[in-house]
Amino acid sequence: MSARLEGELLEVSMGPQHPSTHGVFRMNVALDGEIVVKLKPVFGYLHRNHEQIGERTSYLGTMPYTDRLDYFNSMSNNWGYALAVEKLAGVEVPERAQYLRVILAELSRLQNHASLLGFLLSDMGAWGTPLMYAFREREKVLDLFESLAGSRMMCDYMRFGGCRVDADAAWMERAKKIVYDFPRFLDEFEELILENEIVIARTQHVGRVSAELAISAGITGPMLRASGVNYDLRKVDGYGFYPRFKFRIPLGEHGDTYDRLMMRVLEMRESIDILKQAFEAITPGPITNPKVKVRGFRPPAGECYGRIEGPKGELGFYLISDGTGTPYRYHVRAPSFINLTILEDMCLGHTVADVMVILGSIDIVMGEVDR
Amino acid sequence: MSEGVDEGLRSELQKQGVWVTSMQELYNWGRKNSIWPLQFGLACCAIEMIATAASRYDLARFGGEVFRPSPRQADLMIVAGTVTKKMAPQVVRLYNQMPDPKYVIAMGACAISGGPFKQGYNVLKGIDRYIPVDVYIPGCPPRPEALLHAFMELQRKIDEQKLTGAGKAEFLKPQQPSEFPVPAFGAHDLQPPSNPDVFRPPHLERA
Amino acid sequence: MESLEQIKSRIEAAIAGASVTIVPNPGPANQPSLLIDNEHAFAAVQFLRDDAELRLDYCSSVTGVDWLDRTVKKTVKVKEIVDGVEKEIDRAEEEKIPGYLEAVYHLYSTVRKHGPVIVRMRTTDRLDGAHLPSMTPLYRSAEFQEREIYDLYGVTFEGHPDLRRILMWDEFEDHPMRKDYVQPDDFEYEPTPHDEVLERAKEHYSERPTIDGAEPVSTQP
Numbered sequence: 001m002s003a004r005l006e007g008e009l010l011e012v013s014m015g016p017q018h019p020s021t022h023g024v025f026r027m028n029v030a031l032d033g034e035i036v037v038k039l040k041p042v043f044g045y046l047h048r049n050h051e052q053i054g055e056r057t058s059y060l061g062t063m064p065y066t067d068r069l070d071y072f073n074s075m076s077n078n079w080g081y082a083l084a085v086e087k088l089a090g091v092e093v094p095e096r097a098q099y100l101r102v103i104l105a106e107l108s109r110l111q112n113h114a115s116l117l118g119f120l121l122s123d124m125g126a127w128g129t130p131l132m133y134a135f136r137e138r139e140k141v142l143d144l145f146e147s148l149a150g151s152r153m154m155c156d157y158m159r160f161g162g163c164r165v166d167a168d169a170a171w172m173e174r175a176k177k178i179v180y181d182f183p184r185f186l187d188e189f190e191e192l193i194l195e196n197e198i199v200i201a202r203t204q205h206v207g208r209v210s211a212e213l214a215i216s217a218g219i220t221g222p223m224l225r226a227s228g229v230n231y232d233l234r235k236v237d238g239y240g241f242y243p244r245f246k247f248r249i250p251l252g253e254h255g256d257t258y259d260r261l262m263m264r265v266l267e268m269r270e271s272i273d274i275l276k277q278a279f280e281a282i283t284p285g286p287i288t289n290p291k292v293k294v295r296g297f298r299p300p301a302g303e304c305y306g307r308i309e310g311p312k313g314e315l316g317f318y319l320i321s322d323g324t325g326t327p328y329r330y331h332v333r334a335p336s337f338i339n340l341t342i343l344e345d346m347c348l349g350h351t352v353a354d355v356m357v358i359l360g361s362i363d364i365v366m367g368e369v370d371r
Numbered sequence: 372m373s374e375g376v377d378e379g380l381r382s383e384l385q386k387q388g389v390w391v392t393s394m395q396e397l398y399n400w401g402r403k404n405s406i407w408p409l410q411f412g413l414a415c416c417a418i419e420m421i422a423t424a425a426s427r428y429d430l431a432r433f434g435g436e437v438f439r440p441s442p443r444q445a446d447l448m449i450v451a452g453t454v455t456k457k458m459a460p461q462v463v464r465l466y467n468q469m470p471d472p473k474y475v476i477a478m479g480a481c482a483i484s485g486g487p488f489k490q491g492y493n494v495l496k497g498i499d500r501y502i503p504v505d506v507y508i509p510g511c512p513p514r515p516e517a518l519l520h521a522f523m524e525l526q527r528k529i530d531e532q533k534l535t536g537a538g539k540a541e542f543l544k545p546q547q548p549s550e551f552p553v554p555a556f557g558a559h560d561l562q563p564p565s566n567p568d569v570f571r572p573p574h575l576e577r578a
Numbered sequence: 579m580e581s582l583e584q585i586k587s588r589i590e591a592a593i594a595g596a597s598v599t600i601v602p603n604p605g606p607a608n609q610p611s612l613l614i615d616n617e618h619a620f621a622a623v624q625f626l627r628d629d630a631e632l633r634l635d636y637c638s639s640v641t642g643v644d645w646l647d648r649t650v651k652k653t654v655k656v657k658e659i660v661d662g663v664e665k666e667i668d669r670a671e672e673e674k675i676p677g678y679l680e681a682v683y684h685l686y687s688t689v690r691k692h693g694p695v696i697v698r699m700r701t702t703d704r705l706d707g708a709h710l711p712s713m714t715p716l717y718r719s720a721e722f723q724e725r726e727i728y729d730l731y732g733v734t735f736e737g738h739p740d741l742r743r744i745l746m747w748d749e750f751e752d753h754p755m756r757k758d759y760v761q762p763d764d765f766e767y768e769p770t771p772h773d774e775v776l777e778r779a780k781e782h783y784s785e786r787p788t789i790d791g792a793e794p795v796s797t798q799p
Contacts, residue, residue: 016461019410019440023417024458043722044745045458046414049491052755056490065487071415071512090606135425153415153512215635215688218719231636231688302605305639305684305694318641318682321605333639333684338719367414370455370745457747490775492754492761493746556747560762 009037012352016045020123020356023366027343027355034351039344043337043370050371054330059085059160059297062330067154069332070368072112075104075145076310078158083239084306084317085160089299091292096285097162098241103175103278104145104157105240105308106271110182111141112311113222113264113271116363120261121193123360124202130193137185140178147171160297161289172279179275186268194265203258207346207358210255217342220335221313222263223362227255233309240308244281245274260361298325305333312336312363332371336364395534402446402472403434403526409445410438411465414452416479416512423515433522442468447525449518450504453481453488454495456561460553466502467550472542474529476521477504480511487511500565502551579692580631582610588629589614593621601698611682611696619699620711620737626685626695627716634685634695637717642727643680644704644756650675677704679733683713683720701733704756712738730755 015026024045030038050069054062066081067074079101086093093101118134142152148167149155157164167175193199209219214227224231232249234242250266252259301323307316313335320329339362347355381391412420424430424438439445442465454462466475477498480486485496498504505528508521532540541547551569554561580588586598589612596618603610614622626634653668660667679701686693701708712735713720724735725744732753735741743750752759763778 016458017411017442017465019438024413044493044743044747045455045461046453047455047457047493047745048414048453048488049493049754050488053488053491068415068487071418087607088605131421132426135422136427139422139425139427152514153418213718216718218637218717229688231691236691300605302603302607303611304603304605304607304609305696307638314638316639316684318639318684320643329641329643331639331641337722341718341721457745490761492759496764556749558749558751560764564762564764 007032014355015042020360022119022359022364025359025364025366025369027359029347029352029355031352034353036347036350036352036355039347039355041340041343045370046366047370048367051330051332055327058325059299059327060294062327063158064154064156067156068367069334069371070310070312070315070336070365071153072115072365073108073311074153074155075101075108075157076308076315078155079105079240080306080308080310080315081317082158082160083308084304084319085299087306088302088304088319088321089160089292089297091161092289093161094286094289095241096166096282097287099278099282100163100167100287101158102241102245103167103275103282104148104155106275106278107141107144107175107179109271109311110179110268110275111138112363113268114138114185116264116360117189117193117261120357120360121199123356124199126193126199130189133185133189133192137182144171144175144178147174159288159292159294161292163287166287172282175275176279179272179279182272183269186265190265194261199261200258202354202357203261203361204256205254206257206350206354207361208254208256209342209346213342213345214255218338219313219342220339221310221363222267223260223313223339225249226252226259226263228252233307233314237307242274245277247274257357257361264363296325298323303329307333310335312365312368313339332368334368334371336362336366336368337371340364340369398534399530399532403529405437406433406435406447406474406522406525406529407437407439407445408435408447408449409442409465409469410440411442411448412451413454413458413462414481416451416482419512419515420449420451420478420518423518428515428519430519430522433519433526435522442466443470445469446472447474447476449476449478450482450498451478453486454498455493456495457493457556459495459498459501459561460555462498463501463551463553467553471549472529472532472540473549474505474525475502476506476508476518476525478508478518478521479513480509483507483509495561500570501554502566503569579690579695582612582695585626585632585695586612589622589625592625593618596622598622609694609696611698613698613700616699616701616710619697620713620716623683623685623697623713624716626697632695633687633689634693636686636688636693637683637713637719638686638694639682639684640713640720640723640727641682641684642731642733642755643682644731645675645677645680646704646757647677648675649673678702679704679708679710679731681710681724681727681733706732707734708732709734709736711736712741714738729753732756 010031012029015021016024026042028040066077069077114134114137118131121130145155146152149157209227211227211229214224228251247270299321301321303320305318307314316333318331319327322328346358376391384391430436477483482498485494488494506521506524508517510517582600589598590596597615599613601611601613626632650673654671655666656669657666681699683697684694699710710733727733728741729743729745
């Protein structure tokens, strides 16, 4: 049969209330039968005016707000913001604080990637079970955050030129135990899920992104590296103490959903390596820079763009200071938001059921997308 | 608790192996132990809501694990997170689509009052401007235990609802609206900015 | 990477008529930027992207900035004749800088692993018709970010394939990130108001009917 039945396109509004849109994301999808022919994302359902509030608040006052950007990774967000302000004001960070930052950022990468795997498999129809396993591991890391910073999710931990509280020896021991135990979860998870025939059928050759398109679209993080582009800010910028650690950057070959899924698993193993080295290298010492004023902190006039490799991609903060206590302009370069740029290109020609899987593999958090 | 049955007689009968109950008690017992929440997360609090439903906190112990993606099958709306002005009409519409009896938990500072984002131009200063709320949980985000507490409070509230008489539950009164007007997108703000039938801001005496 | 002066002279050599100014950034961050005139900005950024040395293939961040009308106070030396003698004296002068909207692009290279080269463009005024050339045909990553600037700052990007509001609803008329935006007044109930918010909340307190619960609130602000 070569003749095709020509019918009307079916327009579906997926979201903002949808079990698999990771919050309040919405897509206006046009379907030809089951095949996606057009997809327009609609944003703004969680636009909380983060940037404007940041321009009204003191530099330090914005720190707790950054927790609520990507609410899975408050530690990484804190670091990104602290890094940008430290660059703006020319602040040095003591050694122990640098190690603590690496440890906490890598711990949040672990729990972010673990949760992502759970959510992604939920989107694929493995409803509940993988998420339960992932959240079991996540809770362990959250316990660490809680005993250190006082809060499970909104840690508000980093300060300009250091960290807020020090981790004691008992905390380090607990963290070590969790990190050394973590590969067991990964082995179990890989065995249980990643060799599963259905997972492979649902993810391989789905939502392919070429390296050229990924770079042009500003894709960053595991999603860019799944397309085979070796660009990890921990290596490129070498911020913090990352140049002191030995770790590899996993790269994908096909840029499909399966590669993006595997990227997270492999990155978790590298994070564990970094953590093990950090536990060995960390030495006692001060965790704050005494030269930094907590009250009345005023960076000199100027501007600065600081970025870190967050678990979701390049998290950048652009600050313009006019010499007063509040930034003149405060802009967040959110990886989740920009990684969505080519969602339509990825979904075209796939079935509507694949849209959820592709979206899940991008790893978005609405707090960061809409800010 | 039960109307008309003497507690002493009831306990006496129970010793004899006769269990006496009332329609209301049975009905409320069934309702409160199978509350189906709407699977609907808005922001950060939704992650804690998921954590509550996941392995460690296990909302299933209280009969609330059946998260329904469709409002038509849900009894409880957990407003978990910041309600923006762009999202508010959708939240009200979802509430309207839920069948009676329906309950609302405002989870977190944002859902209660706008929370830390209260001064944002696109943030609704509390979901209770448009729909009635049964239980408020403060916190940013509230811990899973706090959500469990709210859930138990809601169960208590359901258990105390009367089916007959002057003090019968609101949802049984035919004149009580179960749907509320959906705000429209205006040129500068939502129209209307709040529903005066629902929202009565407390009066504060202040110098 | 080459210095910004070299990049500037190479752009000016490659694109006839392009006017490139280096905007200094004196702070410790030391990230000066290139201000390119709107007419040649597209060609200049294309040159930056395709040049074999620079290969700035990755546009990381696009930011809108609103600069209000400013007056800058400075002292200028002027020659004046005082008591028949020509003297050089300092006189305080105020220079009025009219407001403009700005788009800032942070360009990096994934191949050469260098950057950022910061490119700025400025509109001529802050009126409704403020427009800039769109970089979306060069970098897909600018697509949503330019839409965001259009939404929140009201800059029209010419050449953008799909310029619509992105964060606010379509019926919304204001540009809320502009510095002179006035929020809708819905602070009537504020448990712990202070400063500016207290002033705004107070206006509502007097309008409120007498005691809570006695009579329903009939008028909402």
